[in-house]
Amino acid sequence: MPVMMSSTIPRGMEETMSRPLQRGHRTSLGLNSMGRPVFKTAVYQKRRSHRSSEVRDVSLEVVRSLLIFLSRRKLLRKWMETSTLAQRFAARFVAGSSLEQALTVCRELNSEAITVTLDVLGESISSIEEAAAARDAYLRTITAIHENGVQGNVSLKLTQFGIDLSGDVCRANVGQLVERAAALNGFVRVDMESSEYVDRTLGLVCDLHDKYRAVGTVIQAYLYRSKNDIEMLNARGIRVRLCKGAYLEPASAAFPQKAQVDANYIALMQLLLDKGSYPAIATHDEKMIAATKAYAASHKISRDAFEFQMLYGIRRDLQRQLAKEGFRVRVYVPYGRAWYPYYMRRLAERPANVLFILRNMFK
Ligand SMILES: Cc1cc2nc3c(=O)[nH]c(=O)nc-3n(C[C@H](O)[C@H](O)[C@H](O)COP(=O)(O)OP(=O)(O)OC[C@H]3O[C@@H](n4cnc5c(N)ncnc54)[C@H](O)[C@@H]3O)c2cc1C
Numbered sequence: 413m414p415v416m417m418s419s420t421i422p423r424g425m426e427e428t429m430s431r432p433l434q435r436g437h438r439t440s441l442g443l444n445s446m447g448r449p450v451f452k453t454a455v456y457q458k459r460r461s462h463r464s465s466e467v468r469d470v471s472l473e474v475v476r477s478l479l480i481f482l483s484r485r486k487l488l489r490k491w492m493e494t495s496t497l498a499q500r501f502a503a504r505f506v507a508g509s510s511l512e513q514a515l516t517v518c519r520e521l522n523s524e525a526i527t528v529t530l531d532v533l534g535e536s537i538s539s540i541e542e543a544a545a546a547r548d549a550y551l552r553t554i555t556a557i558h559e560n561g562v563q564g565n566v567s568l569k570l571t572q573f574g575i576d577l578s579g580d581v582c583r584a585n586v587g588q589l590v591e592r593a594a595a596l597n598g599f600v601r602v603d604m605e606s607s608e609y610v611d612r613t614l615g616l617v618c619d620l621h622d623k624y625r626a627v628g629t630v631i632q633a634y635l636y637r638s639k640n641d642i643e644m645l646n647a648r649g650i651r652v653r654l655c656k657g658a659y660l661e662p663a664s665a666a667f668p669q670k671a672q673v674d675a676n677y678i679a680l681m682q683l684l685l686d687k688g689s690y691p692a693i694a695t696h697d698e699k700m701i702a703a704t705k706a707y708a709a710s711h712k713i714s715r716d717a718f719e720f721q722m723l724y725g726i727r728r729d730l731q732r733q734l735a736k737e738g739f740r741v742r743v744y745v746p747y748g749r750a751w752y753p754y755y756m757r758r759l760a761e762r763p764a765n766v767l768f769i770l771r772n773m774f775k
Pocket of ligand 1: 603658697758762
């Protein structure tokens with residue numbers, strides 16, 4: 413299944429598409445007992461004077477919920493991952509189907525003074541054998557990064573290593589990867605998945621950090637608990653990547669409004685810049701980036717003390733601009749055949765992407 417290397421979307425297109433998704437009404441959404449996305453109309457009855465924008469926002473939220481819901485559908489996944497047309501669209505966010513293709517992308521980024529973190533796509537596996545295969549694919553990737561002199565590390569998800577099947581198996585798999593990375597002067601970032609995994613992820617990362625050091629994790633600004641988690645990780649010297657959060661969470665766990673998430677992101681960014689261990693500020697939001705630059709400048713925090721991170725295929729102009737300004741920039745480069753859930757989350761972050769794809773399908 414060759415995932416095409418060239419993007420079907422013109423460079424910079426994401427910047428010219430319609431206004432960003434407003435997440436202001438996430439509280440009104442969720443999955444019903446059948447696992448289907450639902451929304452409650454209470455939110456858009458709240459301020460009738462802004463009815464049209466309210467309706468549009470709620471519609472965007474419905475599309476977003478639907479995309480996240482579809483990201484978990486196995487049959488659709490199977491069809492998409494084997495469809496040539498779907499693969500063409502996935503190429504916007506996925507660097508290729510093979511390690512070789514991904515390494516080519518990494519070299520190109522490195523030549524622009526941008527480092528990488530490689531993600532071997534795959535999550536929510538259903539057998540111990542699949543978990544072992546994922547571990548072996550990551551071992552090959554960590555070794556290839558070292559042997560090819562790529563300026564980069566790896567990012568992984570615990571559901572790809574069997575955390576839903578056996579905590580011990582998952583720990584042994586990921587332990588092997590961190591051990592190998594430590595031996596090669598590398599680093600493993602454990603991505604954060606939905607809120608049900610946070611405790612297990614932090615527990616595993618702390619244990620492996622005690623043993624090998626070469627591991628860090630991710631904190632999501634939309635979760636209420638994140639300030640406490642960052643304080644704990646800072647105290648242990650564990651590297652944190654700060655992101656907004658990409659999963660559908662209930663209002664009991666996560667800030668329901670985009671403005672609240674953004675405010676928390678800035679507070680957590682400051683906490684990390686003050687007391688963190690080489691934090692990664694992962695966002696494409698120019699306001700978050702400007703706030704980070706301003707805070708670093710006013711507190712005399714060196715540009716080498718932190719890095720910005722962005723996703724492959726999103727805001728390439730901003731990635732290059734920051735690197736040219738002398739900031740450290742790392743791009744998250746996913747590759748592999750199991751691209752469907754990752755791709756659907758990227759679409760959900762910006763439903764305008766779906767319209768763009770639909771328009772192009774009929775050209
Ligand atoms: C390096 C990296 C690693 C990440 N790791 C995790 C993780 O482990 N766990 C997790 O839950 N989430 C992770 N995320 C995803 C993150 O939580 C957000 O969902 C995602 O980054 C979008 O949020 P934003 O900060 O860019 O801000 P938003 O406010 O969502 O977006 C700001 C602007 O960025 C652009 N943009 C954002 N997303 C897209 C897109 N998909 N397509 C086109 N344009 C877009 C648009 O111009 C938008 O206006 C990661 C993100 C990055 C950059």
